[in-house]
Amino acid sequence: PENYSRTFHGPILLRRALGCSYNVPAVAMLHRVGTEKVVETAHAMGITTLNEAHYGLSLTLGGSEVKLLDMVYAFSVLANGGTMLGAPVPQERLVPGHRRLDPVAILKVSDAKGKVLYQYDQPRRQEVLRPEVAFLITDILSDNRARTPACGSDSARKLQDRPAAAKTGTTDDFIDAWTVGYTPQYVTGVWVGDADREEMKHAPGSRAAGPIWHDLMEWLHDGLPVESFPRPAGLVTEVVDGVSGKLPTAYSPWRMQEIFIEGTVTTDTDDVHRPFKICKQTGKLATIYCPPDQVEEVVFEIYPPKAEDWVREQGIPQPPTDFCDVHGPNLLGADVAIIAPKLFEPVRGIVPIVGNARPGGLQKYWLQYGPEMSPGSWSPIGPEHGHRVDNNILEHWDTRGLSDGLYTLQLSAVAGGGLHEASIQVLVDNVSPTVTIHPPKPAPDAEPEAAFELGKHEWINIQVDAEDNLSMEGVEFYLDDGLLGYTTVAPYTLRWTLVMSDINPSLNFDLAEPTTQVEGDKIIKREVVATEESRILTYSVQQGTAITMTKAIRGPGGLSYVMAWPSGRSITSNGAGYTETHKIHVVAYDAAGNEMKSEPVRVHVVHERKEED
Ligand SMILES: [Zn+2]
Known part of the structure; x- marks a missing residue:
């Protein structure tokens, strides 16, 4: 699906996606949760429509009909910290899975002499959402910073002197525009549309319904005390990386506070901002052969492969994939040297290792390999050898059982009581492309x-x-x-x-x-x-x-x-x-x-x- 603005915004935190009404993340979340669960929650929160057997993924994007009163009643559950308040639905109108309370329209009836014939007193209460969940959503919908990128910080959903939570919406054919929102005191909803279902001139909900909602709420709250949304117990605040939403590392450049339900705080660390050692001279990945004063640590933003196209479109700098090929071991004339494969050469199968093992007084030489740039452990390649080798085969290395990746090859020779070593890195690749x-x-x-x-x-x-x-x-x-x-x-x-x-x-x-x-x-x-x-x-x-x-x-x-x-x-x-x-x-x-x-x-x-x- 497309976002309203017909652009993709790349990987995004749920807080910003919801605050800005981005459609693509909403559909992704719907896909993950399942439409049945979403419809179930909508019914419990007060929506009386959505009674078809199946709904597709356009459900979140306004592809299904709901009533304004139902929508406002559902938002009242959020405004009341997860609790629905109202009058019991008469037994004969109860629908399994649907709300058990109704909003109340008539509060009092009295006759001409002032005698009270009917008075609605104490509403019935039913917890529909956990208070922590309701607060999280309220916190996002009232977070003016979360909607800044798309909607401008001075959006019509912001009230002048008090916090308010609000959500806009547009049906996928641009016929209807909605704004529903609340403070701890009032919940209101505005629908703007054409009764004959003519398409409005591409007016999204925030532009058509938002200003009406804003002015109505300002008028309603005139003279009322400013109240903030009460924060329930069971929530914790944690500092997270502003891009990945995970725990920050030393490389996370900007951080934000995020609220979590106790026990759900992420334990993952920021995997978007990652340091790479770069050789300044070549701009490529540094190796152990690059002089230390030529090596700098650069932090790059690494996004999941799915975001590859977006990363390219945005021109987000990506780390080099090639290793520095200027700084390397000096092979010329060395008596102990690996000549082939070359540094960082991709190899597969059985690899002939060519080189020199010819120091004066050679007693023995052997080859071994280990994972990565500086292996923590080594495995032998063949037995020890006692003969001189001059630019010829030293050993054959069977890489077929190894997992793909970077390996270090090391040639060691003992001559005249001294140990001589030479090493080189290669990329083992036995996995075929797809x-x-x-x-x-x-x-x-x-x-x-x-x-x-x-x-x-x-x-x-x-x-x-x-x-x-x-x-x-x-x-x-x-x-x-x-x-x-x-x-x-x-x-x-x-x-x-x-x-x-x-x-x-x-x-x-x-x-x-x-x-x-x-x-x-x-x-x-x-x-x-x-x-x-x-x-x-x-x-x-x-x-x-x-x-x-x-x-x-x-x-x-x-x-x-x-x-x-x-x-x-x-x-x-x-x-x-x-x-x-x-x-x-x-x-x-x-x-x-x-x-x-x-x-x-x-x-x-x-x-x-x-x-x-
Ligand atoms: Zn270098």
């Missing part, structure tokens, strides 16, 4: 596998999602098993200009007996079956295990045939024209050389029979 093709469509709203039309459509755009856990290399595109193109730049797309090869096979229907013919490595079989009306020809060419098949029918409707190649390509021809079917698949490669073949997709291209046919 890859899927978006099935190409002639139009965005076309059915799956809808045909492209030659002449009308010039090309087919093949879009691919390919991701690797460490680093992608590129994607190969195949049409009917033939390589069509290769790209290393994401997003991975390729445009195939439509061509058709109208093969009109020479079809001989005059065959008395089935025949089998061998031509080189091909076995060619022909068979004609005659019925009263038509003749059916089956013609196959087998080469190895691959069979190209043609099936043709000559009958009253003319000639029709199907040719099918082992690659998945096929041509169907009838009186009206040709349909050519192609199979597209792609292969994604990561930087270490792991590959993954996609599931194939089929595309159909039609064109009308040519005149000369």
Whole structure:
């Protein structure tokens, strides 16, 4: 769904999302909680409508009808700290799950002489929400700072001398605008709309209903004492990071106080603001080889992968992914050195380790590896060796059982009683990328596998999602098993200009007996079956295990045939024209050389029979 402003706001705290009436987070929350639970709570709080069996996710966005009086009564539950006050609903009107109290309209009836005929005295009370929950919502709806970004701090929902909680709303067709809000003394609701259900000129609730609500509330409270919403027991205040809403770390730049129900305070620490060690000289991730005075710690905002597009649109700086390649171990002429793989090279499978182990008086050398930049523990690679190695294989390292990530390789040599060491970091990547093709469509709203039309459509755009856990290399595109193109730049797309090869096979229907013919490595079989009306020809060419098949029918409707190649390509021809079917698949490669073949997709291209046919 879209927000009212038709822009996405990225990851956001619930407080701000609710304060600003952002729709996307509301729908996400509805999806998480479930519409049944939301409707259940709405009924308990006083809403008498919403009685369909099922509601979709547009429920929160004003896609369902509610009554203004019900809405105001429901907000009175929040204003009264979770308690509903009113007169009992008569037994015959009770609906299971619905409110058991009604708002009261007539407080007193007296006759002309002032004799009291009826007086409503003490309201009945029923707790509908826990007081802590009601207060949390009131706190958000009255938090003027929470709605500042979208609504301006001087919004119509703010009363001049007292706290007030308010919520605006607009139906998804812009026909109705609502503002419902409260102080500890009054709850009021305003609906602005057109009774004939004409669309208002894109006036959101805050603009149309808000000012009316504001003036009404100012008038009602004129001369009344200022009251703040009473805070119930069972709430605690905690300082959290202002972006993640989690406990701040040394890297959290701005913090805020947040209220929690006791026992629900987050125990997670801020995972948005994260420090990275950056080499000043290259701007890349620093390694142990970068001089300490060239290394600085920089805090970046890291958001969940779902927010990737938003992060890009906002231009939020992201940390580099490559390691500094200027500062490295000095390999030139070193007697103890790992030469290959290179520093930070992605590797997979069984990796030959090439290098030097040739100090004078060499007694033995060995290789070991450990996780990350400075391993806490080491594992041996092969046994100890006693022979000299000069720019040659030192060992073979089997990485197949390791989890993907950064590893340190260390070569140690003992010579003349001294220990010589050299180490290098590599990226082990044995996990293949994931890859899927978006099935190409002639139009965005076309059915799956809808045909492209030659002449009308010039090309087919093949879009691919390919991701690797460490680093992608590129994607190969195949049409009917033939390589069509290769790209290393994401997003991975390729445009195939439509061509058709109208093969009109020479079809001989005059065959008395089935025949089998061998031509080189091909076995060619022909068979004609005659019925009263038509003749059916089956013609196959087998080469190895691959069979190209043609099936043709000559009958009253003319000639029709199907040719099918082992690659998945096929041509169907009838009186009206040709349909050519192609199979597209792609292969994604990561930087270490792991590959993954996609599931194939089929595309159909039609064109009308040519005149000369
Ligand atoms: Zn560096």
